Amino acid sequence: MKTLNCKGTLIDLEQPKVMGILNVTPDSFFDGGKYKSDKEFLEQAARMLKEGATFIDVGAYSSRPGAVHISEDQELARLLPVIDLLIKNFPQILISVDTFRSTIAQKSIEHGAAFINDISAGKMDTEMFDTIAKLQVPYCIMHMQGTPQNMQKNPEYNNITLELVHYFSDLLFELNTKKINDIIIDVGFGFGKTTAHNFELLKYLEIFQELNVPVLAGLSRKSMLYKTLDISAKEALNATTSANTIALLNGANILRVHDVKEALEAINIVAQIETSNS
Structure with missing residues (x-):
């Protein structure tokens, strides 16, 4: 049974859950700069929660290919006021914070993130693992070849699926030795991978279930979808739903999305198939 302990609440992931994206960046690839005021942040969070999001993922550092690197102070200045705002208005909210910096992680949890x-x-x-061990909070680890600034400059693998299985196996062993128990893995669609790499990972996503930890799929409006169809990210909702459905059929436990309602509909449809097979 796959569960996460979020601030004392046990989340059962046997029924997949939705993580709604709330970017507080001016330059994220799809919704960068879309939400600029407290009112807009609250309205979007309220919409996602009403539509069925279990988690709200707040990010203040854009990780799109070629994104501008910002300082820790800038990230904190963007992030903490929004966490405080959400906690004040939605006391039961479960906030995931999208950061690679241990000090940001520490302060985010202190301000009420889950x-x-x-x-x-x-x-x-290098301080992140020890920080998570001290905080004892769920931790999602994603695979990325390189950094956001260079990750799409000719990514190469011999066998991407096998390499990522080994990558996560090694990390899970290290995290377990630090007594970090609630771990989620994310293969990192679009992070240091070609379109072919991304679709291979989607095809074989079920293999990662063998690692016995929850799997998060972040496919929402990614370039692997809209470039394949020669459309824009804005037009890629249907493609996202198709990809999310494939991910669910291959065992994904969490869908990280911009569009919560449609993701939850995909989960409910796939659940009918699972029920009919039981």
């Missing part, structure tokens, strides 16, 4: 979503899996801050 867990940490790290695109670098500790590779960009």
Whole structure:
């Protein structure tokens, strides 16, 4: 049974859950700069929660390919006021904080966030694992080849699926030795991978279930979808739903999305198939 302990609440992931994205960055690839005021942040969070999001993922550092690197102080200045705002208005909210910096992780949890979503899996801050061990909060580790600034410059693998299985196996062993128990893995669609790499990982996503930890799929409006169809990110909702459905059929436990309602509909449809097979 796959569960996460979020601020004393046990979240059962046998029924997949939705993580709604709330970017507080001016330059994220899809919704960067869309929400600029407290009112807009609250309205979007309220919408996602009403539509069925279990988690709200707040990010203040854009990780799109070629994104501008910002300082720790800038990230904190963007992030903490929004966490405080959400906690004040939605006391039961479960906030995931999208950061690779241990000090940001520490302060975010102190301000009421529930867990940490790290695109670098500790590779960009050597203090992150020890910080998570001290905080004892759920921790999502993502695979990324390189950094957001260079990750899409000719990524190469011999066998991407096998390499990522070994990558996560090694990390899980290290995290378990530090007595970190609530771990989620994210193969990192679009992070240091070609379109072919991304679709191979989607095809074989079920293999990662063998690691016996929850799997998060972050496919929402990614370039692997809209470039394949020669459309824009804005037009890629249907493609996102198709990809999310494939991910669910291959065992994904959490869908990280911009569009909560549609993701939850995909979960409910796939659940009918699972019920009919029982």
